[in-house]
Amino acid sequence: MYFEEFEVGQKFQLKTITLTEKEIYEFAEKFDPQPIHIDEEFSKRSIFNGIIASGFHTMSAVWGQWIRANKFGTEIIGGIGLDYMTWKSPVRPNEQLQTIVEVVEKIPSSKGGRGILVLKFTVMNPIEQVVLDTQARVIIKSKI
Numbered sequence: 001m002y003f004e005e006f007e008v009g010q011k012f013q014l015k016t017i018t019l020t021e022k023e024i025y026e027f028a029e030k031f032d033p034q035p036i037h038i039d040e041e042f043s044k045r046s047i048f049n050g051i052i053a054s055g056f057h058t059m060s061a062v063w064g065q066w067i068r069a070n071k072f073g074t075e076i077i078g079g080i081g082l083d084y085m086t087w088k089s090p091v092r093p094n095e096q097l098q099t100i101v102e103v104v105e106k107i108p109s110s111k112g113g114r115g116i117l118v119l120k121f122t123v124m125n126p127i128e129q130v131v132l133d134t135q136a137r138v139i140i141k142s143k144i
Helices: 021-031 040-045 055-068
Strands: 011-013 076-087 096-108 114-124 130-141
Touching (some): 021 055, 055 096, 055 114, 055 130, 076 114
Antiparallel strands (some): 011 096
16 A cells, blocks of 8 residues: 555554464574563563563564555555554463554655655453554655
């Protein structure tokens, strides 16, 4: 989709994602080897009472699902960054996570041929607690 085809307030629901215990362990072992992600005994004694996913793993999985939804198509130029990313509740192995992506702002470029989209991602667990809240900025091609 081109810049003009997105509308502020537009929402997209992504397919459900699930992070298995094996996936949580493998991601954490490589990218975030904290004991709450990789050590069963330690994590049982923590405030989380068991293994939880790395917030970065959750974000990566959600972003992958957004890209697979193919809303950008080949019109994406690149990401600019995140305005914020907050982890509000732990993600447990095998939880099914739902994600809503909302277009919150459109910024036309003075250079033409592109614009900036601001997208808010809200990720919820099965009891509808928000587990991840983030806002990303991307540059996307414009028809103008």
